[in-house]
Amino acid sequence: MGVIGALVAGLVFGLGLILSGMADPAKVLNFLDVAGAWDPSLAFVMAGAIGVAAPGFWLVRRRAAPLADPAFHVPPANAPIDRTLLIGAAVFGIGWGLAGFCPGPALVSVPLAAPGTIAFVAAMVAAITAGSLLQAKR
């Protein structure tokens, strides 16, 4: 059941990215271009997503456990803010601003097979793998 739920969630998430315009790097870059060709659409994506997720999460967390797992696996909301988080977020933002892709939209775009997408995803996967392997070695 967990696998089916995750499959449906992935499909709905992907359709949401496409319908919203997040899967189009041109739209993302124009959203980020506040001083130029500003397209505020993606603020509506955030509003729609958080508007549903905030009450939805609250309702789900009132349960003792999820449907297909004995426990929730959610990081504490008051975990400390450290330097790694801040630097990582800053670096991520630079990459996002260069190509207009963040991880979800990039993955959804893989079947469309634009060469830029394949190169981006390959590099992203390589960097995440390198990070994980370095961390595991420590």
Add this chain to the structure above:
Amino acid sequence: MTATEFTPWASLAGGVLIGASAVLLLLVTGRIAGISGIVRRLLPPYGASAPLEAAAFVVGLLVAPLAWTLATGEAVKQTVTDSLSLAIVAGLLVGAGVFAARGCTSGHGVCGLARLSWRSIAATAIFMTTAAATVYVVRHVVGGWPWA
């Protein structure tokens, strides 16, 4: 630079789907719909928990463009950079950044804000700022590169 149309309703509806997906994933599997974390669970050194669920989520994402085209009869509209070197540099920065920050636009930007996580609020404020600053420098200081 490619001009894009302001699409408040489609974007709001797409956002609602993204939020609904995150709620569904939490309800069924008890996990946050953070794409970078889900990808990480599928990669070496492996051994992460619930890899089948992570794989199923990614399969769902990959099926989405096909489902979209079947349902609407339209191709997915997008403009991706033609520059492979730019795509690789951006991909490396995004991969390293989300690894260190333990989350991206979905895990921090949507799920983290929705559950009022301070780490996520800080991360989102920072990546939004550096992303906008990067676009500003590329388009208005350097004068633009020949993509999007």
